Amino acid sequence: MMPAGAAASRVPAGIEAVLRDPGFWGDNAAVIGLLVIGVAFSLLTPFFLTWGNISDLLVSASILVVLATAQQFAIVTAGIDLSIAANLPWAAVVFGLVYTGGFGIPAAIVAAIAAGMIVGVVNGLIIAKLRVNDFIATLGMLGVMNGVALIVSDGQSFSVSSPFLQALALGSIGPIRYFYLIAIVIALAAHFLFTRTAFGTHVLATGGNRDAARNMGIPVDRMRIAVYVINGALVGLAAILLVARTGGSDPSLQTSQLLSSIASVVLGGSSLFGGRAAVLGTVAGALVLTTLLNGFTLLQVSEFYQPMAVGIVVIAAAVLSRLQR
Amino acid sequence: MSEAMPVLEVRGLRKSFGAVDALVGAELICPAGEVTALVGDNGAGKSTLIRCITGVYPPDGGAIAFKGAPIGFASPTEARALGIETVYQDLALVEDLTVWQNMYLNREVEHGIGPFRWLDRRRMIAETEAKLERLLVNMPPVRAKVRRLSGGQRQSIAIGRAASWGSALVIMDEPTAALGVRERGAVEALIGRLRGEGVAQLVISHDLEQVMRISDSVWVMRRGRTIARWRTREVDRTRIVAAIAGAEG
Ligand SMILES: Nc1ncnc2c1ncn2[C@@H]1O[C@H](COP(=O)(O)OP(=O)(O)O)[C@@H](O)[C@H]1O
Ligand SMILES: [Mg+2]
Numbered sequence: 345m346m347p348a349g350a351a352a353s354r355v356p357a358g359i360e361a362v363l364r365d366p367g368f369w370g371d372n373a374a375v376i377g378l379l380v381i382g383v384a385f386s387l388l389t390p391f392f393l394t395w396g397n398i399s400d401l402l403v404s405a406s407i408l409v410v411l412a413t414a415q416q417f418a419i420v421t422a423g424i425d426l427s428i429a430a431n432l433p434w435a436a437v438v439f440g441l442v443y444t445g446g447f448g449i450p451a452a453i454v455a456a457i458a459a460g461m462i463v464g465v466v467n468g469l470i471i472a473k474l475r476v477n478d479f480i481a482t483l484g485m486l487g488v489m490n491g492v493a494l495i496v497s498d499g500q501s502f503s504v505s506s507p508f509l510q511a512l513a514l515g516s517i518g519p520i521r522y523f524y525l526i527a528i529v530i531a532l533a534a535h536f537l538f539t540r541t542a543f544g545t546h547v548l549a550t551g552g553n554r555d556a557a558r559n560m561g562i563p564v565d566r567m568r569i570a571v572y573v574i575n576g577a578l579v580g581l582a583a584i585l586l587v588a589r590t591g592g593s594d595p596s597l598q599t600s601q602l603l604s605s606i607a608s609v610v611l612g613g614s615s616l617f618g619g620r621a622a623v624l625g626t627v628a629g630a631l632v633l634t635t636l637l638n639g640f641t642l643l644q645v646s647e648f649y650q651p652m653a654v655g656i657v658v659i660a661a662a663v664l665s666r667l668q669r
Numbered sequence: 670m671s672e673a674m675p676v677l678e679v680r681g682l683r684k685s686f687g688a689v690d691a692l693v694g695a696e697l698i699c700p701a702g703e704v705t706a707l708v709g710d711n712g713a714g715k716s717t718l719i720r721c722i723t724g725v726y727p728p729d730g731g732a733i734a735f736k737g738a739p740i741g742f743a744s745p746t747e748a749r750a751l752g753i754e755t756v757y758q759d760l761a762l763v764e765d766l767t768v769w770q771n772m773y774l775n776r777e778v779e780h781g782i783g784p785f786r787w788l789d790r791r792r793m794i795a796e797t798e799a800k801l802e803r804l805l806v807n808m809p810p811v812r813a814k815v816r817r818l819s820g821g822q823r824q825s826i827a828i829g830r831a832a833s834w835g836s837a838l839v840i841m842d843e844p845t846a847a848l849g850v851r852e853r854g855a856v857e858a859l860i861g862r863l864r865g866e867g868v869a870q871l872v873i874s875h876d877l878e879q880v881m882r883i884s885d886s887v888w889v890m891r892r893g894r895t896i897a898r899w900r901t902r903e904v905d906r907t908r909i910v911a912a913i914a915g916a917e918g
Contacts, residue, residue: 540787542777545770549763556761559725560775561746619765 370667374611374628377661381632385639392642399521405634406527407585411601412608412630413534413623414578417571419609420538421551422618423471423478425575427463429602430489433595435460435583437497440504440593449508456587457580463489464576468569486597493595501594504587513588523585527627530578535623544621547571552619604633607654611661632657675700675737676838676869677722677753682731684717691717695731696895697888699838702867704860706880706901709890710913715873716758718890719840723755724748736837746775752837756844760827764816769797771815772830800833801826804859807852821852828856832863839863840871845879857883877906891915 362368369376385392411428418425425431439456443449463485470481515522538544549557550567558564587593610616611632612625633654640650679697683690692714699705707715721728724745733740735751745755755761762771773793779786797811809822818826824847831839844860845853860883863870874880880887880901887904889897889912897912 536787540790542775542779542786542788545766545777545788546775548766549774552763552765553761555759556763557774559745559755559757559761561744561749562775615765619763 366667370664371613372625373613373661373664374625374632377611377632377657378628378635381635381639385635385642388639389642392639395519397638397642399519401631401634401638402524402527403521403589404638405630406523407582407589408601408604408608408630408634409524409527409627410530410578410582410585411605412612412626413530414575414582415605415609416534416612416614416621416623416626417547417575417578418478418482419606419614419616420547420618420621421568421571422616423568423571424482424606424616425467425572426479426482426602427467427485427489428482428579428605429597429599430486430493431460431463431576431579432583432586432598432601433593434463434489434493435580436587436593437493437595439584439587440502441496443504443506444502449506453584456583457577460576460578460580460583461573462576463579464572464574465569467576468572471572472565472568490597497593497595499595501592501596503592505591509588509591512585513591523589526581526585530581531623531627534621538621538623543570548619548621604630604654607633607658610658629661676735677871678734678737679718679722680732680734682718682721682733683729684714684721684726685729690893692721692728692731693893694895695890695893696898697722697871698886699869699871700885701837701869702864703885704864704870704872704883706884706887707871707873707890708875708877708880708887708909708913713890714893715890716842717893719755719842719871719873722748723753723840749834753840754831754834754838755840756827756831756842758842758846760823762815762823762827765814767814768801768809768811768818768826769794771826772797772800772811772833776834801829804829804832804862805855807855820847821849824848824852824856825859828859832859832868836868838869838871842873843875844872845874845876853879877909880909881906889913 391397411432415425415428435456438459439452442455443452467482467485470476470485471478512522517525538548546557546562547567547570549560549562550564554564557567608629609626611629612627613622614620614626636653636657637650640647640653675698677697677699679695682692682695684692695714695718697705697707697718707718709715717726720726722733724743724747727741727743735753740751763774766774778789778792780789781787794811801811802808805825807822807825809818809826815823815826824844828841828844831841845856848856857879860870860872872884884901887899887901887909888895889909891913899908
């Protein structure tokens with residue numbers, strides 16, 4: 345018979361084994377990072393762990409969550425979307441022009457999402473049909489769409505206000521703000537798509553082993569176009585959120601949103617080589633980046649330190665992810 | 670030479686890649702319930718022939734007949750719909766997907782309400798287990814990602830997948846090249862089992878001992894052309910080696 349002490353020490357031993365497994369740290373880098381940062385800020389300032397602040401934090405993470413999910417679709421096929429930095433303001437400008445032109449909110453919403461999707465279609469066609477590398481194709485579209493957005497807006501940002509946008513930016517169902525409700529729904533839908541549908545499985549297969557997918561009869565070119573179309577639609581949606589939050593349409597490049605979207609996906613544990621989609625990790629990654637900024641603001645750390653901290657976190661996560669199973 | 674009804678018949682098949690003539694006159698007959706071995710040096714055109722038969726490459730000329738009817742496979746999907754399954758040299762497995770996801774890749778079983786469709790995971794997992802258990806000696810966990818399996822296990826999954834779907838013809842490109850002796854034995858047992866079930870099997874192999882053990886007929890390719898064919902029991906290893914090297918036919 346086993347002494348009582350030995351039996352009691354077995355549970356901690358199991359946990360210890362998990363903690364000693366480097367794969368555990370690699371697979372859950374973003375969630376662990378989020379916990380560590382959260383605990384640190386809670387100890388450093390009493391203002392961090394209040395419902396008001398957490399709610400603000402989630403609201404400011406929402407646009408990034410939608411953009412990072414969009415980025416996830418490109419990255420899962422071993423691609424990347426650099427054109428997000430221009431597609432986002434382009435779709436925002438289209439939204440603003442259609443709405444201020446008097447066509448109403450429903451038309452503006454449809455137009456913004458269609459504007460984002462058109463960029464996605466073009467990206468997908470250049471990549472899958474013209475066989476241009478994803479990086480180059482979307483780098484090209486970054487320039488093209490930046491120019492188009494500047495031309496149609498005459499380089500001016502203009503204010504767009506409507507009761508609908510105000511309700512979207514500030515309204516809530518009970519304690520839950522519409523803003524992050526939308527982000528949560530998008531992330532869960534993407535997670536469902538990748539884990540529970542044939543389409544998602546075919547996308548993963550296309551990203552993981554394109555030749556195998558082709559051999560199994562999966563139309564890999566169509567899959568690669570489809571992910572950029574979904575990506576574009578999500579960027580269009582993010583643009584609507586952006587207009588609601590900032591109260592205007594601004595044609596200038598959104599470079600930091602682009603970098604943060606890539607960083608979120610990397611933090612979340614998805615491989616840049618494709619085939620692996622960790623949507624919930626990506627959400628955690630976006631929350632890590634937003635929490636860092638939120639905590640630094642509360643602690644009144646100079647904003648000059650913020651990009652540095654984000655950069656260090658991304659590199660640390662990339663190192664951790666080498667431990668992945 | 671007496672032959673059962675051919676499932677597959679290839680005549681004068683030609684295929685070029687730019688200046689490279691990969692096939693200049695390939696012939697092949699695969700009867701039901703038989704194992705047909707295809708041998709030849711590296712670059713002889715064996716893989717290209719298979720890819721033409723399975724619709725990966727469109728041939729430049731010649732004819733392919735399946736169960737007596739001429740076909741021009743436009744895609745691997747059409748070939749599979751007719752019951753031709755292939756185990757490629759690279760196995761065509763996706764490492765980041767699980768065993769059951771690979772088993773059902775592009776053949777997913779779904780639930781659905783109207784346009785909303787989602788995976789029937791439970792059924793695919795259970796049926797993967799049932800199918801592989803019937804065929805394999807050494808059963809890997811069906812929920813594990815293929816990344817975590819050994820080379821032998823991967824090979825078994827790929828063959829198990831082809832065997833459980835391919836009703837008429839299973840094509841294997843060097844099915845045991847990467848395996849140890851015991852795993853090779855298991856694969857050969859699997860091939861024997863499928864032969865008993867009346868499946869036509871086409872096996873590319875460099876292992877002539879194995880060809881002598883498992884096949885009913887041997888076809889030799891050289892420089893894109895079929896240069897010799899025998900019933901296996903009417904030939905010996907030395908003559909096959911000579912043909913491969915170009916000393917015969
Ligand atoms: N996709 C391709 N593009 C160009 N040449 C190819 C391609 N596939 C095969 N070849 C060439 O065709 C010839 C036959 O190759 P292959 O069918 O792979 O022979 P085997 O499988 O018998 O070794 C070789 O010269 C090879 O280099
Ligand atoms: Mg070959």
